[in-house]
Amino acid sequence: MNATALLPLPVVLPLFAAGLKLAVGLRLPRIQRFISAAVLSVVLAASVTLLVAADRDGPQVMHAGGWPVPIGIALVADRLSALMLVVSSAVTLCVLVYSIGQGMADRDEATPLSVFHPAYLILVAGVSDTFLSGDLFNLYVGFEIMLTASYVLLTLGGTAARIRAGATYIVVSLLSSVLFLVAIGMVYAATGTMNLAELSVRLADLPAGIRLVLQLALLTVFGIKAAVFPLAAWLPDSYPTAPAPVTAVFAGLLTKVGVYSILRTQTLLFPGTRLAEPLMLIALLSMVVGILGAVAQTDLKRLLSFTLVSHIGYMVFGIALASRGGVAGAVFYVAHHITVQTTLFLVTGLVERRGGTTDLQRLGGLARISPLLAAVFFVPAMNLAGIPPLSGFLGKLGLLRAGVADGGAWAYVLVGGGVVTSLLTLYALIKVWNLAFWRAAPPDLCADGTVLETDDDADQDDSDEETLMPAGRPESASLSGRSITTTAALPRTMLAATMALVALGLAYTVLAGPLTGLADRAAGELLSRTPYVQAVLAH
Amino acid sequence: MNATVALIAAGGVLFACGTVLLLARPLTRILLGAVLLGNGVNLLVLATSGRSGKAPLLSPGTDPAAVSDPFPQAMALTAIVITLALTAFLLAMAYRSWQLTGSDDVQDDVEDIRVALRAEHEGTRAELRTVIRADRARQARAEDSEDLDDELWDNVLGADR
Numbered sequence: 001m002n003a004t005a006l007l008p009l010p011v012v013l014p015l016f017a018a019g020l021k022l023a024v025g026l027r028l029p030r031i032q033r034f035i036s037a038a039v040l041s042v043v044l045a046a047s048v049t050l051l052v053a054a055d056r057d058g059p060q061v062m063h064a065g066g067w068p069v070p071i072g073i074a075l076v077a078d079r080l081s082a083l084m085l086v087v088s089s090a091v092t093l094c095v096l097v098y099s100i101g102q103g104m105a106d107r108d109e110a111t112p113l114s115v116f117h118p119a120y121l122i123l124v125a126g127v128s129d130t131f132l133s134g135d136l137f138n139l140y141v142g143f144e145i146m147l148t149a150s151y152v153l154l155t156l157g158g159t160a161a162r163i164r165a166g167a168t169y170i171v172v173s174l175l176s177s178v179l180f181l182v183a184i185g186m187v188y189a190a191t192g193t194m195n196l197a198e199l200s201v202r203l204a205d206l207p208a209g210i211r212l213v214l215q216l217a218l219l220t221v222f223g224i225k226a227a228v229f230p231l232a233a234w235l236p237d238s239y240p241t242a243p244a245p246v247t248a249v250f251a252g253l254l255t256k257v258g259v260y261s262i263l264r265t266q267t268l269l270f271p272g273t274r275l276a277e278p279l280m281l282i283a284l285l286s287m288v289v290g291i292l293g294a295v296a297q298t299d300l301k302r303l304l305s306f307t308l309v310s311h312i313g314y315m316v317f318g319i320a321l322a323s324r325g326g327v328a329g330a331v332f333y334v335a336h337h338i339t340v341q342t343t344l345f346l347v348t349g350l351v352e353r354r355g356g357t358t359d360l361q362r363l364g365g366l367a368r369i370s371p372l373l374a375a376v377f378f379v380p381a382m383n384l385a386g387i388p389p390l391s392g393f394l395g396k397l398g399l400l401r402a403g404v405a406d407g408g409a410w411a412y413v414l415v416g417g418g419v420v421t422s423l424l425t426l427y428a429l430i431k432v433w434n435l436a437f438w439r440a441a442p443p444d445l446c447a448d449g450t451v452l453e454t455d456d457d458a459d460q461d462d463s464d465e466e467t468l469m470p471a472g473r474p475e476s477a478s479l480s481g482r483s484i485t486t487t488a489a490l491p492r493t494m495l496a497a498t499m500a501l502v503a504l505g506l507a508y509t510v511l512a513g514p515l516t517g518l519a520d521r522a523a524g525e526l527l528s529r530t531p532y533v534q535a536v537l538a539h
Numbered sequence: 540m541n542a543t544v545a546l547i548a549a550g551g552v553l554f555a556c557g558t559v560l561l562l563a564r565p566l567t568r569i570l571l572g573a574v575l576l577g578n579g580v581n582l583l584v585l586a587t588s589g590r591s592g593k594a595p596l597l598s599p600g601t602d603p604a605a606v607s608d609p610f611p612q613a614m615a616l617t618a619i620v621i622t623l624a625l626t627a628f629l630l631a632m633a634y635r636s637w638q639l640t641g642s643d644d645v646q647d648d649v650e651d652i653r654v655a656l657r658a659e660h661e662g663t664r665a666e667l668r669t670v671i672r673a674d675r676a677r678q679a680r681a682e683d684s685e686d687l688d689d690e691l692w693d694n695v696l697g698a699d700r
Binding site: 141163174181296 | 561566569573580583586587610611614621624625628629632635636639640645646648650651654657658
């Protein structure tokens with residue numbers, strides 16, 4: 001069978017399922033859960049098939065509706081797209097299982113099924129659409145599908161904290177969408193096409209100044225989405241208040257969609273290293289400022305959000321190098337980071353469930369209370385910090401080696417910055433380990449069966465106080481924003497989903513050989529550009 | 540390509556107004572700003588189609604050269620639909636915010652204030668803690684800010700035990 005027939009599936013199936021779930025209604029929760037899980041499994045299978053086909057036969061192209069290139073929208077899966085798709089669908093499947101477990105544990109079936117699942121599936125469709133899009137405007141549409149779903153997910157339950165955080169997030173996203181449209185308008189005015197392959201040919205004929213303007217406009221837009229340093233202030237503010245599975249999938253995927261777009265446009269549309277130095281400066285500042293922010297935090301979720309910003313810097317560094325080694329390192333690092341960051345946020349959800357808070361000053365003794373929880377935190381934490389032989393180490397090593405191979409002064413500064421960031425990440429995560437897991441449990445640590453109340457439905461006189469509550473409060477716990485009960489035994493489904501992701505993170509280490517090979521071939525394909533352009537324009 | 544100056548000028552004015560509104564605190568103003576920005580950018584996208592022409596309907600005998608470029612129109616239509624969805628969502632959020640807090644202002648990040656305060660008072664933490672032990676947070680509150688509550692101060696200064 002021809003693999004191109006599978007191309008629309010990752011976009012169409014989740015959208016279809018989201019509609020189907022609304023039609024089925026809430027009376028049949030089992031069928032609802034089955035639909036979600038089955039659809040994401042099929043998407044995962046399709047993505048793997050696409051990756052195999054793309055690696056063997058070159059980019060897979062489908063012209064939606066059979067329209068030829070300048071009019072129709074092309075869906076393209078080259079090695080990079082397919083790899084992103086595989087990682088994202090594996091991660092989204094695990095997070096879905098986790099959220100099903102969470103809904104069951106909280107006896108909170110209605111909210112997840114009526115709101116969370118459809119919005120989540122639409123989010124997955126949007127993410128897949130951006131990865132597969134061979135058309136700049138369709139990329140915008142993919143972003144919008146994803147963002148609109150993410151607005152709903154971030155403000156689930158409509159609690160005061162989530163509305164507050166959501167306002168920042170939505171306004172920033174909205175601004176970036178407007179800027180994206182402006183950039184699209186400018187690109188179309190300059191070239192008369194939206195197809196990425198055609199653009200890559202036509203942009204080369206433009207005057208250098210205009211090309212630079214277009215490049216900067218697109219970089220700014222994707223920089224906001226990817227949360228690189230000066231444009232990242234919204235992220236640590238808005239992510240932590242969402243429920244654990246939502247924060248996890250946002251942290252893992254949404255920023256990486258921005259990184260993917262930067263990678264795609266920089267290599268395909270604007271080859272050459274004209275903006276190498278500014279990009280390296282941004283990468284350096286993202287890494288260092290981000291990780292210093294993480295060190296200052298005392299709330300686990302916010303600390304992790306800052307490490308997220310910091311590690312985006314590594315990927316931008318690889319893109320800025322624009323050498324085969326650098327791009328390959330960035331590709332590998334994206335795959336690694338999606339998995340590890342998602343895992344850590346899922347573990348945070350479990351910590352909250354066991355310890356009653358994510359505030360490091362109040363947590364303690366979790367290693368003794370729940371050794372399994374400590375283990376599922378420790379492995380991805382060390383992976384993120386880059387302890388050998390885990391994939392975080394391999395990813396950083398690849399990037400640093402590419403930096404040294406580049407040999408420029410900036411590259412060396414970045415190599416130094418990368419090492420310092422890695423050490424500071426280790427410091428921040430060890431701090432978490434010591435405070436939350438290793439030290440003796442504080443006397444007031446939540447006992448088994450404590451109900452973590454939220455003031456969601458409290459009278460409105462208290463509302464001023466409520467909005468001033470520091471983070472780490474149970475407001476963020478359940479999917480609907482209601483109270484949860486701490487349990488000595490962690491819900492099995494949630495734990496299993498988290499452990500599956502930990503295992504996936506470890507698999508990157510075991511399969512590091514084939515994976516780095518794939519990343520290297522993907523980088524070669526990105527930098528040579530001809531396979532992509534020919535595959536799209538040949539039809 | 541020939542662009543229509545009127546469209547570009549109108550787009551620019553809408554953009555300027557939208558930007559000013561977007562910088563305001565109340566969500567309803569931000570919403571209006573977003574709507575203006577959305578319309579402004581739609582005009583700019585439309586302007587890329589060049590000189591206005593006949594409706595882009597292909598029927599026998601249509602001269603393709605006289606027809607205006609349909610592509611920007613399609614893009615603007617898509618963008619309009621998206622703006623509609625966002626407007627609805629922002630309206631709902633502004634209403635919910637008003638329900639919860641009595642205003643629809645975008646609020647500051649408390650955790651950020653907490654981290655900044657902790658750094659600021661790092662040296663005097665022990666001192667302040669005794670003050671608070673004696674008389675909860677009242678004194679410290681009067682000095683610094685009125686709308687920070689005891690709980691927040693507890694958090695800034697570390698556990699009171």
